[in-house]
Amino acid sequence: MILFFVICLRRKERKEFTTFFIGDGHFKISYAQLLKATNGFSSTNLIGVGSYGSVYEGVLNHGEIIVAVKVLNIEQRCASKSFLAECEALRNIRHRNLVKILTSCSSVDFEGNDFKALVYEFMPGGNLDRWLHPHANGIQDLQRPLKLIKRLNIAIDIATTLDYLHHHCHMQIIHCDIKPSNILLDDDLTAHLGDFGISRILSKVTGRTQNQTGSIGIKGSIGYIAPEYGAGADVSTHGDVYSYGILLLEMFTRKRPTDEMFKDNLNLHCWAEMTLHDGVVAIIDPTLMPMEEEEEAVATIANISGSRTCMRDRVQECLNLVIRIGVTCSADSPWDRMDMKDVVKELHLIRDIYLGVGSQ
CATH class of the missing domain: 3.30.200.20 (Phosphorylase Kinase; domain 1)
Structure with a gap:
């Protein structure tokens, strides 16, 4: 014994x-x-x-x-x-x-x-959620809100990562939980996608899960889960695209998809979609619209000729294009959503427009 x-x-x-x-x-x-x-x-x-x-x-x-x-x-x-x-x-x-x-x-x-x-x-910049939203006491967690170019860069970072996971790995990986708290920032505010705890690994041949990762029932977080998952659909790249679309809308409106204003038939996707025809400025995070001194600084850096009004119009054009991508990616039908490789291309073009690349 x-x-x-x-x-x-x-x-x-x-x-x-x-x-x-x-x-x-x-x-x-x-x-x-x-x-x-x-x-x-x-x-x-x-x-x-x-x-x-x-x-x-x-x-x-x-x-x-x-x-x-x-x-x-x-x-x-x-x-x-x-x-x-x-x-x-x-x-x-x-x-x-x-x-x-x-x-x-x-x-x-x-x-x-x-x-x-x-x-x-360790990521010293914390997570994106802390940058986008104030705490319950109303005090902003970090010193200042993210400017437009920083948000564009973060959006491109995550889109590029999802394109890699969906199309360029030896096995296709579906993250299943794209949201601000799972996006971590380094000293330069470069974005890093984390938390693969409910991810799925799919065979590129069969499209089916290959191991125990597929046995986890959860397919995302409330507000970011693709609607087809609620009907029992299998995980797919379309689900990640939907979550990314909601993330994109949240990044540029600073409204959570779970905000109390969204009830009955109104959600973040529908709210953004309704503004596409008349301009999205009404729903955009106000801190993204440049102040006069910022307009002059950005215009100087980007070598943009013309008045400050021209710069403001350029910013509004970029914001309209970003919101349109977010709305398309978060469409109800999986087949109406964009592919992440196309999202990457479009966001790069939007950043070029903002910086005035090729406009001379």
Whole structure:
């Protein structure tokens, strides 16, 4: 009996340092190291809470490396499947606009409870949701709102990433949860798509899920889920496009799709669509319309000749085109939506129009 107990204890001790590898070259890390890196998973280190766990800021290698540690809530239904889904999705994909995963840990804590965590590169700019929306106390979380060119760049970053996942991976990946809180920004406000916890990996031949990732029932977040998913449709690139369309409308109107103004038959898509014929300025985030000094500065940088009115007209043209893309991408019918490769092309053209590229 004592021998059996000792054997079990040694197995438990070994398990504490088990690491679930994402791919070649990822360093080993233990529960004890993550506990220390996050000050015991302290609330002061907490930087986000999601459906399946919490994210903490951590410091490794004697303060040299700042990381984000996503600790899965194992008691949450499907949390383990979410962990496997994210590991599988990020195993062999590389893109400058994906959040970089450094390693993962599948272990036990000091009380013998299962412990699973993913360790990511830290994004000092926080998530896009914090930039778009004030907190409940009405105080803007960050110093100033994102200007038009920054939002265009972020929109292009995420569109480019989705085009990569949909068309340029060895296996087609459907993210299934495109929303502002899953878009993280670095020091330069370059956007990185994260949280692949409910992603699906599809065969490019059959279009069907190839592993356990397809068994997770959730297909997105309220307000961003494609309407066909509610009718039981299988996941597809069309669903990601719909979510991206809603994201785009939210970015440029600063209205959440779950805003209390949207009820009965009115939603963010319909609200934006109604303004396409008469001009979208009425629904646009007011901070996107340039002040006089900004108009002069942008006109100088872009070498735009003419009056400030010309610059304002150019901005309005760009905003109309962006909202039109958002409305098309969030169409009810999957077949009426754009493909992400076409979205990328259109957004690049809009940015060129704003900057006056080729207008001379």
